Amino acid sequence: MKTLVLVEHDNTKVNDATLAVVTAAAKLGEVHLLVAGHNCGSVAEAAAKIAGVGKVHVADDAAYANGLAENVAPLAASLMDHHDAFLAAATTQGKNVAPRVAAQLDVMQVSEILSVEGPKTFTRPIYAGNAIATVESTDAKLVITVRGTAFEKAATEGGSGTIEAVTGAGDTGTSIFVSSEIAKSERPELTSAKVIVSGGRALKDAETFEAVITPLADKLGAAIGASRAAVDAGYVPNDYQVGQTGKIVAPEVYFAIGISGAIQHLAGMKDSKVIIAINKDEDAPIFQVADIGLVADLYTAVPELTGAL
């Protein structure tokens, strides 16, 4: 099987998410890459060095500079005459482009795969990870997005892919990139953070949340999250919300502070490697999933913990 992997990049370097996709693609067959961008020669060269890579198709055109799905999807679809599977990372970029490619090929996409079970069989999470489905595609070609945390990253050295220029239809003229604001916070982003400190409704108000949660997060270089209850109560902005309708996270260590552990919240964080819960209610459901639990008043316990670390 010949696979085509969409390389995610910023026209200067390859995004790490692509490396996990290469690993998934290698389980299916030969790995070819697609670099669509503008003045993206350095990306193509780096991509060719990824271990196990064959051909690297490079489309260098102003129309592909910002990865607009309207322009990139037809290009990818046009290369699928010679490939059997199209794979992209289950990132906002991959999720934006892949279904458009699938619809153009009249293929039902397999979203966010966790494993490759056979040439056309995959596992994927449904119901926010509360169930895992094993699905088999009956389509002639495959279109797949890959959950990055489920596959090892391919090595960035050791490959000797051949770079080949390709051209597509270019700009479809229906969409224009205006601007991007990529947060340059000192704090890591929630979905990629190694450590997350989350607070719940027990934090009382915005000031208390800040006073209790922020110092611990600063100490650990952690991202800050919150339960829906804390967000609804206005302690923190919406984008802090971890849960089924918020962000799905899987850090190395997740601190749940004053969070009771509603199903909705657990769905967003239960794949964390280590869960640490601090709650004064010893019967709180969060303790059923926590690896380390402390039944204590968070107002004294958290500052004490922060001070001792």
Added chain:
Amino acid sequence: MKILVPVKRVIDYNVKPRVKADGTGVDLANVKMSMNPFDEIAVEEAIRLKEKGAATEIVAVSIGPAKAQETLRTALAMGADRAILVETDDEVEPLAVAKILKAIADEEQPGLVILGKQSISDDSNQTGQMLAALMGRPQGTFANTVEVDGDSVTVKREVDGGLQTVKLALPAIVTTDLRLNEPRYASLPNIMKAKQKPLATKTAADYGVDLTPRLKTLKVAEPPVRQAGEKVADVAALVEKVKALGIA
């Protein structure tokens, strides 16, 4: 301008889904069902655009069982003008949903189609993008802000690590993210009024769409169960554990 808003009836987000013992799927019998939360945000956004004068009519569409009428009535009670139910008892995959919506869009000629970015049931995150491809129109996925201006719409999108703004020629497809708005609750008088609003019932065959699934579900299983760990006695013991993790 007309806005088309597809809505899906799904298991309520506060209910824990249970995998059926025979591993064929998730048990939906006697479970509370609600409108998909991202679709509620889509309905709300359409109503706000109408209130601002950017839209004139809102048509809600659902593809699902007869009971999806309730979901459509919710959309009507919130402020949609009329509804279309494409009735089927089969599981309909995103590709088939997109094909039905494409056929409806051909008939209705909306300026905007606003959908939830994904359903909280199968979590595919595909329908909006597929519809955009089938219509050959631009897409503003994971919308954080939507502004209609003449014959274009400017969408601020939630992307990994920040925001991206794109300007799309109408007609366009928008999919909603969580921060776009906070959906209103329907008032009792509006719930009563919604019962009088028109709701047309159709079938997939009316639109010439084949619903045969392309993906075979071989098995649905519980994810690996997390075992509760240990409780520590005091903060000092916790500090020791945290230090042992090598993060502090």
